[in-house]
Amino acid sequence: MRLTLPALLLGIGVLVSPGGSTVWTVTPGGPPLQAIIEQASPGDTLKVQAGSYSGPLVVTKPLVLLGTGEPVIQGHGQGSVVKLKAPGIVFRGFRVTGSGNYLDEENSGIEVLARHILVEQNRLDDVLFGIYLRRAHGSIIRNNEITGKMLDLPRRGDLIRVWYSDSVLVENNTLRLGRDVVLWYSNHLTVRYNRISGGRYGIHFMYCDDANIYENQLTENSVGAFLMYSRRLHFYRNFMASNRGGSGFGIGMKDLDDARIIDNLFIDNRVGIFIDNSPREIESRCTLKGNVIAYNDYGVLLLPNVRRNLFEDNTFLENEEQVAIDGGGRLVNIRWNQNFWSDYTGLDLNGDGFGDIPYASQRFFESLMDRHPILRLLLYSPAVQALNFAAKAVPLVQPDPKLVDSLPRVKMVIPVGVPAPPKHKDPTLSILSALLLGVSIGFTFLGRSRKGRFGSIPKNPSHKEAALPMSERPLVQIKHLNKRFGSLQAVKDVSFEVRPGESIALWGPNGAGKTTVLRCILGLYPFEGEIYIDGLSVREHPKDVRQKIGFVPQELGLYDEMTVEETVTFFANLRKVSQSRALECLCAMGLEEHREKVVKTLSGGMKQRLALAVALLSDPPLLLFDEPTSNLDRAVRESFFELLNDLRAQGKTLIFTSHRFEEVRVLADRVLVLEQGHLVADAPPLEAASTLGWKTKLRLYPAPADLARAYSHLQAQGFDVQQNGSALWVWVLPTEKMAPIQALVDAGIPIQDFELEEEGGRS
């Protein structure tokens, strides 16, 4: 062991091994690496210590360069970083970074420009091209990790490029973000154990014969492996998944002869296997055997001119289209044998592992799509499924089978020894899904809670103020109200006012427009003219107006499936009234013991009272009733009637429609009489009745002996009288109901009994 003079001069450690070659130790603080390279003799070893070294580095003699602690060769973004120009160079353990950006100049991390060079265990990043071999026969590229530049795909370079270099071994490299691993014009290559992702063509062969390509992982590239213009490629146990770029092939086979594609996995690519013009030579054939082709959009896509291929023992699992022919047509001279087809519907009754009937690929829409690719747009649409189904049901329109596998397997054949990335153990999807599930189920519970308290109630509800007696201002003002339904004029120029505390009856036959007037007051539909409630325009303030009005319709629009309590709670919330007030109203209507009952089960009278309870919730000054008692039987009607009378006594303003004169007379201060939409009278009940000539029917029961005498006497007195059995019917004005009785008494004819029949009336 001795120190050489130049080494002493340079101040670096140099060891000479017994064989005669020198070992140089290079440190970052010392002289430039390039200078030492110039200094060293062929066969010397350079041990480069950790640290940063400036590139570019050009090695023109067979040296062994060994990085210790991953020294960095920095290219500073200019040209290529390392050029290895002599046969037999060993370059190991470096980080090479910062090549130039020019595609035209093919700026690279490492250029390998001579035979039998070993480039091993290096890390390359921020390089345009990675390792570029030119006429570097017999070189070995092994265990390198190469990451390209974050550029758009068209502006990236190839992470490994093999050019006119035979018998090269590319082994166990990890490549990300490149363009291609491209191998041109080179024979007898071996490409194995590499992991290539995020590039354009994971592996790209052009004019390279007799290569072995195996156990590579090609994922998330545009195309996994694009093999072209080559002979006798042996491609096996490779893993190709999620290659979904522009072309999106797991493997693309173009102009290949005698290719053997064996035991590979093609998963979730756009096209598992694409075959164009392979084989091209008349005596050659391609063999595809034992592959798993699963979950691709197309399992195998062939151009129609492809011939002489053998598909055997492959597993076709759930590809969107298992086999497609680009442009449609039938395949000729391609053998399908003993493959597994996930869409095979036959059985294996004899248990020999093969289906008892051949597999035939003939889906209606598929053959249509193959011929008219534009129709692919309709893929996944239910109509397409329906069409396929229909075609199956009606065999007449079944297309010719695309292919027939006479002996389909019924079990998958999964090759062993294919390298696959480790199983993803990312819990994010599970967690998010569980969250989604929880929230969704939560919603259904939210909807199911029967006792809803919908938000807070304002502390000072506005109805308190509204309940105070108003000034002289009319509570209701209607000016020139017109309402038209199509060609029917339902209300014509109706005007009236209602003062606070008044009780108004709207009277008139069916279709006179009573209900329409009420609905206009509530602002339920557009109308012409003006309506003011407590000074507010109905049209402009529909909500405030409705807050001041309690309404009990004729046809009750309560929700049948709600309970009594839920009903008042719901409307109390809409009216911004507290729960306790809602209960108060229930109690006032005598419904407190029915609160758990469902509305559907209530009697008519109870429903009516519930509607009244709802109407009273916000203690509105104005109450509207549409035929309040029409659907009730007599007893209920009377008790309800009393309720109304109480409300009137409490100072509520009432507007109601009715056709019972008794109700009108007792309850109304004024009657507004509507006829065919016109307001024809506005007067106190009796007066209105008189002016309109309404008559009340009296049933008089004189002693049977007096019947005839009474009849003729009344007739003589000018009464409208009619005999009916033992009774006399007399029609009189409501203000003159006593008159016929008085007349008979005066005439000395005693009346044993009488009845008053005021409903309806007759004019």
Add this chain to the structure above:
Amino acid sequence: MESRNLFILALKELRDALLNKWFWLYTGIFIVLSFGLAQFGMTGIGEYGVAGFGRTAASLVNIVVLIVPLMGMTLGALSLASERERGTLLYLLTHPVLESEVLLGKYLGLGLAIFATLGIGFGLTGLSLGLRGGVSHLSGYLALTGFAVLLAFGSLSLGFLISSLASKGSTAVGVAIFLWLTWVFLSDLGLLGASLVLKLKAQQLLFLALMNPAQVFKMMAIHVLRGGLEILGPAGLSAMRTFGTGLPWILTGLLVFWILAPLGAAGVIFQKRGGL
């Protein structure tokens, strides 16, 4: 418009939806189909731990395109029309609420109910996918869920439009089912026929298909799941070429249009017509 009223009405509608037989029928079908599909599609290929996520998700797209519009449209169609028929709508409007509040409240409530259906379906499926390691397309799956919700809301809007016009629940449902049939089956068959007979160009077919929200959803779903529309052939490529990176935004915009436009129209009609 008061958010308080919207909330009250939405909650009421949500409750009603959960009492609705139709709702549970759809929910049941959707959950059974989507979950069953996940089980079936994820049978996987043994030791390699790779399972058919893409395939499962694509079949989910199929189910969504089929069921979600039917669900949205029939439930939406029932919403106003059945209440109108029973008179409850008129009565409701005599209280201090606006037509717009009723419409939006109902929309939100039903929307929430449908969201719950989709959430349960997608949640169960996602859980099943996640637990088996099929998580490589997380964002795609979430986006698919989101767009399914958009499609549901769009069909709900159409349902509301039908509902705002119909006087009877049964009429409205009939129209909804007819429209669904047209929308989901007949229009596609029509497109198929037209493109064969008239020899439509890819771009023309695309233009016609974009008018159908179900197709828009489908394209969007495929775009997020597959990273592009290549699988849809020349018309899909034409979409990518014409709209470039704006494609997802345009598709989303179209879906949003199908939510807003019919709902807006329903609002105008309902405002005019009221509870009758």
Add this chain to the structure above:
Amino acid sequence: MRKIIGTLLFLSVWWVMGGLVACSGASPDQPPKIRYGEDMCDECKMLISEARFAAAYITENGDVRRFDDIGGMFVYHQKHMEPVARYWVHDYKTSIWIRGDQAVYVHSPNIQTPMGYGVVAFKNRSDAESFASEKGGKILTLQDLLANPPQPMMGGKMKMPMKGGVTP
């Protein structure tokens, strides 16, 4: 209401008709769009990555065919024989679209093109001539290339006809 529905119907019919007419195909006077790194070459199914080698033609039906190599376009055309409204190629120097019938082509085995056809196009004759002399190539016209599509080059030499010929 009926009027509004009628108007809407009318408008939508016009919208559909207008849309269909507007989408009826590419105009030959507009250079076609290529999404580099995403669009597939119609001849070789590889991705079109570099504009200066890319070519396209527009058929009389308004269909567009795209190629990653100018040579590929002529090969494809010979196979399919579609009536072409216009050819488009890129100027090798500036990578801008030029009309195929107005371009000057240089063919040389020494020009490395994506599929190895060795054909590039120029807008100016002088650029083409200087490039041809630099690469030892021939000047060709569109008609020449249509009549005799170039063959892919293997290892820098003209590829020999395959044993047994191209697949029948």
